[in-house]
Amino acid sequence: MKKIDLPIPNGKESKASVLNIAVLFANIVGLTESPSPHRVLTKRKLLQHHAKSFSRFISEYGGEVIKITDESVIGSFSDAGNAVRSAIEIRKKVNNTPKTEREQNQIFIKIAIHHGKETVQAEGITDSVVNLAGKIVSLAGENEIYLSQDVYNLAQNLPDVKFNQIEFIDKENEFHGINIYKIDQEQQEEQQRFFAPQDALAQDNEPPCFYCGNRTHIAPECPSKNILYISDSLEKAGYLRPEKLNKLFDDYLSDADSEANGIKKESHSLVKDLFFEIKLIYQLRFLSAIWGWGNLDWEKMRKKKSGREKTGPIWQAFDSLRSSSAPRAKEFLEKEILKFRKNHKLSIVFALTEIEQNDFPQALRYLDNALHIANTKTKKIFIHFLLFRIYELMGKFVQAKTKLREILLQDPECSEALYQAIVFDFKEQRKSKALSRLMMLVKKYREYYIKALIDPDLAPFSRDIHPKLRSLFNEAKEDADQLVPKAEKELGLLKKMVLYKNEQWFDEAQSLWDKIKKISGSGSYFGYLDKIRYATELLSIGQKVKEERKENIRKIVYELRPPCEKYFTLVVNFSYSVFIGELPDRLTAIHSELSEIERLVNSERPFNYKKIISQLKGLSSGLNVIHSIMQKRHTSMLFLQFLSFTLKFNAIFQGITLLIVFAGLPLLSYYSAFLDVPGQEFLAQHVGTFQKWLLVSGGIFWFSLSFVLGVRKIYGKQSKDFRTKFTSA
Secondary structure, eight states: OOOOOOTTTTTTSSSSSSEEEEEEEEEEOOOOOOHHHHHHHHHHHHHHHHHHOOOOHHHHTEEEEEESSSSEEEEEESSSHHHHHHHEEEEEEEEHSHHHHHHHHHHHEEEEEEEEEEETTTTEEEEHHHHHHHHHHTOTTTTEEEHHHHHHHHHHTTTOOOOEEEOOOOOOOOSOOEEEEOOOOHHHHHHHOOOTTHHHHOOSSSSOOTTTOOOSSSSSOOOOGGOOOOHHHHHOOOOOOSHHHHHHHHHHHHHTTTGTTTOOOOHHHHHHHHHHHGGGGGHHHHHHTTTTOOOSOOOHHHHHHSOOOSSOOOOHHHHHHHTTHHHHHHHHTTGGGGTTOOOOHHHHHHHHHHHHHTTTTHHHHHHHHHHOOOHHHHHHHHHHHHHHHHHHTOOOOOHHHHHHHHHHHHHHHHHHHHHHHHHHHHHHHHHHHHHHHHHHHHHHHHHHHHHHOGGGGGGGGHHHHHHEEEEEEEHHHHHHHHHHHHHHHHHHHHTTTTOSOOOOHHHHHHHHHHHHTTTTTOHHHHHHHHHHHHHHHHHHHHHHHHHHHHHHHHHHHHHHHHHHHHHHHHHOOOOOOOGTTTTTHHHHHHHHHHHHHHHHHHHSSOOOOHHHHHHHHHHHHHHHHHHHHHHHHHHHHHHHHHHHHHHHHHHHHHHHHIIIIIIIIHHHHHHHHHTOTTTTTHHHHHHHHHHHHHHHHHHHHHHHHHHHHHHHHSSSSHHHHHHHHHHHH
16 A cells, blocks of 8 residues: 555554544635735745644644645544544634624635544555545535544534534446535534533423522432532633533533442542532531631632531531431430520531421521621621521522622622622613623632532523623633743753753742643633633743843943953053053953943843853953053063163263262362372372272162163052052953
8 A cells, every 4th residue: 555654643653553543634725816926925935824723723622733735734532533623623714703803814624534544554554445535525515624424423423513414426346335424614603602401400490409409309308418529620620621620520420320220430439529619618527627727718718628616516416417317406406505695616516407397487597596696797697698598599589689698798709709799680670781700700710610510500591601701711721832842942042041050940940830730731711710820920030030140241231340340441551551561452352242242131132141151251350460461561561660760860870970080080189189189199199999998888879760760650640540440450
């Protein structure tokens, strides 16, 4: 069989193997006719951009991109359903392109998906599945998705996707009798419901259970009483793709009696936890979790997993309620009846026993007593919620809304009260206000995204709510897709700013990037929100570090610039040009580099911190070398000045001494004898001695004097000023 040059889908096989692979063939078509050379280049870039953009959707749905050209993208999937979802997302991407841009660029796509066994070898994959997908794509029209019979058999049960078989004539018998199906675009694009099973959860007209709202059982039989833990199911569900969440509930609802037959699926546990999580605050396990935590605010209280001080008859009565033994609970409570006016817990448990016996009016009286006794805001909020629940089930909605208002007076940010108020707005047909408030709540407390999807109370309004939730999902996805590449680029820049190993800020940035990579394929709302948060934090770290690094560079430049300028001034003022040499050029070069570094850090251009610091260290070393050279040359210059002055001064006065010795004394002796001056004989006899003495003493005196004057000149005011400037530089 002929082979085409395609890489192995998972990149790991070294030997030939046969795998079941779904191949997605996306053909990108441009309609411009007779374009100019410039238009051809523009079109090619546009097609390449779309090809890279579409390949991202293949990766997001667990596929592998096996080939990209200017006009096509080919991907392989181990799951045919994911291939279909990926194709739908690609088509949405094209359809969501602004109309003006779409008309100007005249770009559309054709997609085909085929599934079959494929031989995988080290050189590539054989082309049987790929070629047939390529033949199927030739049948597709503008923005159409075609798939083979094999793909249809595997993906026909996907929710929200409608398939239609197409009629075509196989003149050359290329398809060997294979049926071809098309994904109905109108059905797909008009379908706005994120969570189809919500209606099923809301069915049945029986009175709802006080604890969970389910209409298939009464309060004493509520399964929530058997759940002893506070789960994080809302958080787990938030990290599931919408289609995965739909499938979990579809599977659960279709196998609702599986546990009765001894069959248990792992997904059922999450679905059950999710359903019971919606009305957690009314359930016994919640009261157990907050038991004894009276001094916390409500938002902290509702996150508690376990209570404390679980002893005494009141607790034993409460524990009896969990085993649906109301009479035994009352027996324990009767032992504490004297504390009825003092202990709010006693009244609450009394009220719960009446609720289980469906005596709501008596339960209200007990809760009113508990409310009167409660001495903290959090206790009052919890009791108000129980009162609200009873009024709601009794159909007394005015009193129920009053309780919500009292809760919000105690805590205006109480998310559960805000949510229940929104539910009332929907039921009273204030949809616009309710939608706006719900979206604000979801943005602030993301767990309400899941609650709004699955809460049976909101099922009648899902047609209004789900498009808004879809928009939030898409916004989060778009923001994440924009921020993550920026964060990756920022991390690359930060790597260039690390000077030492284990720098804390870089470890934090790397940790954030690792978290982004860990959730990169989740395709979930919470995953996208986490990406946004982690990427934003990483960018913030990058901005902070860059500013710190820039400030550090500016500080070093500020410290190096003054000595550089002073050295230059001192050098050009040297008394002897022979000592200047190359120093002015070297100092000019250093000054230019400092100016260039300063311009770089003051701009928005990226910079390599390690390289700049290394460069600044080199410039600093260069200035130190110049400083040392200047010291040596200044010393040499002073020595020459000293030597020059000493020799000149000494030569002059030594000459005078010689003149006196060899001319002055003989003349003095001659004229003394000629004039017969007294003592002329003594002078004549000792003139040689006087000459020697004067020659030696005069030489020593003038040499010493010239030395002293030379030293004084060297260390005089001008030289002192030079040394002061040099030292300060």
